[in-house]
């Protein structure tokens with residue numbers, strides 16, 4: 001159970017860190033000088049492999065990965081440390097060194113040259129180079145924002161399983177402008193629910209099925225619900241399309257998000273591990289409830305079927321915060337929601353038996369952001 005260095009994707013490191021923490025609930029995460037790298041202790045190889053298989057914001061883990069500031073080293077000193085690392089962590093099989101930059105380049109350091117130099121030195125020490133299909137990859141990452149280098153043997157092949165490009169929302173058979181981006185939808189499912197074996201996921205207002213598809217592709221038992229039959233049929237078509245055919249573990253029903261106990265299988269009562277919520281905005285055009293009342297009734301209904309450790313992720317449109325926050329935003333911030341008031345949302349979350357854990361803001365465009373709220377079941381008396 002040695003330490004590993006988790007390397008996060010550049011898109012939204014704070015959200016990616018929240019996802020990692022949800023997927024590895026028993027691990028301890030510690031920050032490093034670079035926001036995209038976290039030191040992870042107390043996790044097993046199997047737990048990390050399971051996290052890598054479903055994560056949206058996780059790039060790879062480096063086995064006891066090293067981190068150094070470029071202002072505190074030079075190429076010769078770095079090279080000696082890299083060789084010392086490999087000698088302390090011998091591996092079997094063929095290898096390749098792969099270098100890449102994130103958050104901008106580090107001036108004066110060429111990662112491709114360093115990778116070639118390190119690869120050559122290992123080759124001389126008897127390691128077999130295989131640039132096409134290496135059994136192990138020695139990663140060398142330069143973080144331009146933090147001006148730090150990290151290196152270490154990657155776990156697995158180092159390629160995060162999640163690839164947005166394969167299934168953009170606009171390519172699905174049923175598309176509406178409300179469709180969520182798969183990368184955010186996947187992350188929300190993971191933050192809300194935790195590890196894949198935690199239990200079922202419910203997307204009570206599924207629309208075109210953005211969350212549901214990601215839950216299904218992660219092999220999570222999942223149910224999408226929508227009051228509107230066009231949406232329910234469209235989400236079903238999208239689900240079948242994304243999964244290359246019908247799957248047993250995920251389905252869509254037409255129904256009311258405020259009556260979840262009537263819609264869920266008996267075995268799911270008290271066992272749902274995660275809810276993912278992207279409610280309609282403003283006046284609800286598909287039901288007859290005003291949106292805050294709908295949210296309140298839905299959260300109450302969700303609490304009634306939730307597992308004791310369940311979570312939810314709720315996404316709400318919000319006016320941008322200046323400057324754009326790259327870390328979690330304190331919960332006492334006065335968010336300026338596009339619809340409804342923040343105090344009202346906060347109050348109803350607590351009144352329905354949930355406790356807010358964190359808030360993050362994601363930029364959509366200059367005049368629109370998304371508030372991403374994570375809550376957990378509040379203990380019952």
Ligand SMILES: C[S@@+](CC[C@H](N)C(=O)[O-])C[C@H]1O[C@@H](n2cnc3c(N)ncnc32)[C@H](O)[C@@H]1O
Pocket residue numbers: 178179180204205206207208209210211225226227228231255256257258278279280281284286287294
């Ligand atoms: C913002 S959209 C969800 C978009 C979705 N995340 C996606 O990726 O397409 C909200 C959905 O809530 C549905 N809805 C509204 N009231 C509902 C209710 N009482 N029960 C279930 N669904 C409802 C609407 O039909 C709409 O499809």
